Amino acid sequence: MHFETAPAKINLTLDTLFKRRDGFHEVNMVMTTVDLNDQLSFSKRKDKKIIIDTEHQYVPTDRRNLAYQAASLMMETYGIQTGVNITIDKRIPIAAGLAGGSADAAAAFRGMNALYDLGIETAELAELSSKLGSDIPFCVYGGTAIASGRGEKIEHLPKPPNAWVILAKPKINVSTKTIYQALKPGKNPPGSREMAAAVKEGDYKEIIALMKNDLQEVTCRRYPEVGRLIDSMSASGADCAMMSGSGPTVFGFVQKERQAAHLYNAMKGCCSEVYKVRLLG
Template sequence: MKLLVKAPAKINLSLDVLHKREDGYHEVEMIMTTIDLADRLELTLLEQDKIKIISHNRFVPDDQRNLAYQAALLLKERFHVKKGVAITIEKTIPVAAGLAGGSSDAAAALRGLNKLWELGLTMDELAEIGSEIGSDVSFCVYGGTALAKGRGEVITELPAPPTCWVILAKPFIGVSTADVYRKLNLTGVNHPEINKMICAIENGNYEKVCGHVGNVLEEVTFPLHPEVAQIKDQMKRFGADAVLMSGSGPTVFGLVRHDSRMQRIYNGLRGFCDQVFAVRILGERHKLD
């Protein structure tokens, strides 16, 4: 038996960090939404009691460092599953890009294995298990649009944002999320207005969504990697309606309504950036089959 599962990337429309917690994590408030840029996972049921990861991308580990592997192992051990799985990961989402590619792969593995191994778990149960793997995995289990609190695992569903193009540009560097959070100094930081972003989304007001994007981690990543700030400036100059770094970077995204402007920005960025994509906001939650 084989299953195909999509693992869409996410962007942060707002990312705020409130304080460092006693457990070493940071307390965050983030508004995330899924976009139509996705990895594809093929899950093949194995009679042997083993987990096998197959990927042709040299940046994707095929052992326990892989989050999809960790997801499969967690389900196997918790529910005493004696069968195995081969997970083939076809990467489209750039690696170490601030787009939750690894977390989305883990979430897709959880959703797919729930069906493949006939576990009968609810979406909420899968999200709770996902929180043990990584901070973004719970959101990626649900997909759609949400406010994420805690260390990212406390999820409140939001409506889909107004439809628009999302142009993504990633320079040929990776950014360590752990390093960025370690270097974050919250003294004097401009915190994004999360509640105003929520109102803008709930009212379907595209202009106000664009007016309230914000990410406190830009203040750490930009000095470390000036090319990320340069991409943001360039995207603004080309005429995007709103521009922001996603997650801890280095990917920068721009929101655009008009097809002709999207094409102009896309073509302009391809001149000096390694990976450029133009996709749509998905914004709707996943459903369990």
């Protein structure tokens, strides 16, 4: 039996530069992890089946599941001859802009590597994982990084300054594909390199000032409740309030625990799914 923790990610920046010939968007993003985690366990089977077990009713247990796809790709790539049981204790909200599915897939790459004692370097796992999704390479590494290309090129950054993060997810699910289809890339000046510099300097105020997400305008136009949630979080004392990924989850930063408790309670008044977590980075 082997266990893996799969932390959620948030975007400090998300720059969309242009649409590529392969249909993907060229992006620059600074991402970091937060202390909201799925827990996965892995055990060997005597047959060649991949069995996903989860109590979450909206998480698929067949080939649609990214952790299943990751395990299958590991078996195919490295000649693993026996199957695996994967149990997922799902705590990260789904379709939320927090890379919950990608985090589970990343955990499956690491978990299969450890369970079968393959000794594969993390960089090789991350490169392999890019075949399944653009956020997965970052999730394989974790920590804090600037991601470029379609998200698969990773440059590691130091941990940002300590902060509390309040996450609030409205009762809607957002399709990343739909948001990108409605996007006009290159509309806003990029800011990820400046953000990376601020993270390296450990400058909390500059990090707050530089937060941006090119997808936020598109999502808020289609789902006005996301914009209202951002406004509510700002009015309730967040140092910065922004949407993560393609949404709909909104997050706010504060530095003191009593501020975090106040912001958490304020957001619980207008949103049922709220989390108070720390930056992991």
